[in-house]
Amino acid sequence: MRPTRSAHLTRRxxxxxxxxxxxxxxxxxGCSGSDKPAPKAAPSSTSMPAPTPSPFQAKGLPAGLLxxxxxxxxxxxxxxxxxxxxxxxxxxxxxxxxxxxAGSVSTWKGAPIAVVTAGKDVTLAVGPKWKVxxxxxxxxGVAKPALGGAQRVLFIGTDARPGESVMRARGDSLHIVGFNxxxxxxxxxxxxxxYVPLATGGRGKINSALMFGGPSGQTRTVTNLTGVPVxxxxxxxxxxxxxxxxDIGGVxxxxxxxFTDRYSRANIKKGANHLYGQAALAYARTRHALPDGDFGxxxxxxxxxxxxxxxxxLAGPAKLxxxxxxxxxxxxxxxxxxxxxxxxASAYVTPASHMPNRVAVGGFGMTSDGQSIVKLGSYxxxxxxxxxxxxxR
Numbered sequence: 001m002r003p004t005r006s007a008h009l010t011r012r013x014x015x016x017x018x019x020x021x022x023x024x025x026x027x028x029x030g031c032s033g034s035d036k037p038a039p040k041a042a043p044s045s046t047s048m049p050a051p052t053p054s055p056f057q058a059k060g061l062p063a064g065l066l067x068x069x070x071x072x073x074x075x076x077x078x079x080x081x082x083x084x085x086x087x088x089x090x091x092x093x094x095x096x097x098x099x100x101x102a103g104s105v106s107t108w109k110g111a112p113i114a115v116v117t118a119g120k121d122v123t124l125a126v127g128p129k130w131k132v133x134x135x136x137x138x139x140x141g142v143a144k145p146a147l148g149g150a151q152r153v154l155f156i157g158t159d160a161r162p163g164e165s166v167m168r169a170r171g172d173s174l175h176i177v178g179f180n181x182x183x184x185x186x187x188x189x190x191x192x193x194x195y196v197p198l199a200t201g202g203r204g205k206i207n208s209a210l211m212f213g214g215p216s217g218q219t220r221t222v223t224n225l226t227g228v229p230v231x232x233x234x235x236x237x238x239x240x241x242x243x244x245x246x247d248i249g250g251v252x253x254x255x256x257x258x259f260t261d262r263y264s265r266a267n268i269k270k271g272a273n274h275l276y277g278q279a280a281l282a283y284a285r286t287r288h289a290l291p292d293g294d295f296g297x298x299x300x301x302x303x304x305x306x307x308x309x310x311x312x313x314l315a316g317p318a319k320l321x322x323x324x325x326x327x328x329x330x331x332x333x334x335x336x337x338x339x340x341x342x343x344x345a346s347a348y349v350t351p352a353s354h355m356p357n358r359v360a361v362g363g364f365g366m367t368s369d370g371q372s373i374v375k376l377g378s379y380x381x382x383x384x385x386x387x388x389x390x391x392x393r
Contacts, residue, residue: 055096061103061116068130069116069123072137073099080132081338084124087146091137106321109328111337115317115345122317124345126338133338134345144182145349148342150390152178152228153335154219156235157284157301158210166237167332171210171218173284173301176228178390179346186392187305188226188383189298189359195373196225205373215332225376226384232335240330241284242277247326250276251307253283261289280304294374295361302357309347309355317348356392358383 056074058066071078075093078085101118112127123135136145157173160166172192179185192207199220200212209221215233223230236244245251251274258270266282266289275283284304290296315323324344333340360380365373386392 055098057098057100059100059102060105061101061114062105062130064127064130065103065105065114065116065125068125068132069101069103072123072132072140073097073101073118078132079130081134081148083148084132084134084146087142087144088132088137091140091142093140102318104318104321106325107328108321108324108337108340113321113324113337113341115320117318122345122348124341126341134342136349147179147181147346147349148339150178150180151339151343151346152176152230152387152390153343154222154230154233155305156210156215156218156233157241158235158237160237162239164237166235166240167214168211169237170207172207173298174206174218174222175298175302175305176222176226176230176387177305178228178387178392179343179350180390181346183349183351184354184391185346185350186355186387186390187302187357188387188392189302189357190222190226191294191298191360191362191374191376193294193372193374194225194360194362194376194380195365195367196221196376199224205371215334226387228384228388231339232333234335235332236330238281242281244277244327244330245275245280246277247330248308248311248323250274251280251304251311253303253307255303259286259289261286263288292361295359298359299357302359306352306355306357309350310352312344312347317345320344354391358392360384 056070061069068079072088072091073093078088080088099118101116103114103116105112105114107113114125114127116123116125119139121135121137121139123132125132134147136142155175155177156171158166158169159172160169174190174192176188190206192205194206195203196206198204198209198212199217200209206221210218213220215235219230219233252272253275254272255268255270258268260267261282264282264285266286268283284301285297286300287293287297312320312323324340335343360376360383362374362376362380365375367373
């Protein structure tokens with residue numbers, strides 16, 4: 001049978017409907033039968049703006065330290081020691097001011113310590129429950145550094161040989177090192193043969209106080225002799241000294257004269273000398289090659305301490321936690337991490353020109369049993385009185 005007219009119409013309608021479905025599908029897919037690209041959609045008016053960065057930025061700070069330091073710049077209560085809190089009361093906080101702080105964290109004998117810098121500002125903190133213990137904040141209008149006031153520490157170098165206890169040897173190198181907290185300090189060397197009353201009883205050479213009473217006995221002997229309120233002691237021996245100097249990369253000092261010493265094996269040229277461990281120890285032990293013997297030796301030891309302070313200043317405050325961590329294995333002390341951090345940081349606010357290095361020289365004598373001794377007199381007493389406030393004039 002031939003298709004009827006109505007059948008033809010039905011087939012045409014089906015083809016048209018199919019074409020319409022295809023066209024609708026293409027349109028829904030964003031296509032068209034034309035070669036022209038589809039027009040781009042207009043930007044959505046509901047897109048989110050880029051976030052505005054906070055004006056306070058921090059790098060390298062653990063959360064607890066950040067929480068302690070941030071209020072210094074944005075306002076609010078600062079967990080701090082009494083002296084640091086008193087200084088920070090005078091700070092002038094500018095709301096919204098851009099500040100970027102960077103932190104350096106390490107340990108001193110297991111106790112967390114940190115230095116946080118922001119431009120010329122320096123914040124000193126100790127953990128594990130972080131608190132601010134000192135610093136200086138010129139950007140906030142704080143006029144003076146906050147370093148806990150005057151500090152005086154007895155540095156003891158012993159003659160302990162391998163296998164001997166550095167805590168019970170002879171205290172052959174004795175120096176009171178002080179900072180007054182206001183940009184001045186001083187070093188007073190005490191001759192090892194000074195004949196004095198010992199804290200453990202009787203009289204003897206001052207270096208024997210360590211053998212009889214340990215570091216605390218040595219400290220009490222020096223305090224009784226000088227009247228200087230020493231906060232604590234730092235002790236090292238020959239090997240500890242060598243390792244310490246090696247680990248910090250040596251020290252540079254300037255000698256006013258050249259000398260060699262066949263006993264200590266020192267070989268020093270006039271002018272700048274960069275000394276590593278063994279050479280630095282030889283310099284510190286030299287007395288035979290010096291015109292004033294033990295007095296000159298004590299003065300040279302003070303010069304080494306000044307060279308160490310210069311190294312600290314050159315490295316910058318951000319390196320202080322690392323330097324303290326490196327030296328801690330070679331030093332014995334009764335000072336807390338807070339005291340050590342504040343004392344070391346004092347080097348940054350005390351120029352070398354405000355750090356005199358002197359020795360309590362005296363006359364010579366002899367004991368009834370034939371010991372050669374040093375008799376301290378009025379000059380030594382004037383030095384002791386001078387260093388009591390942490391500085392020498």
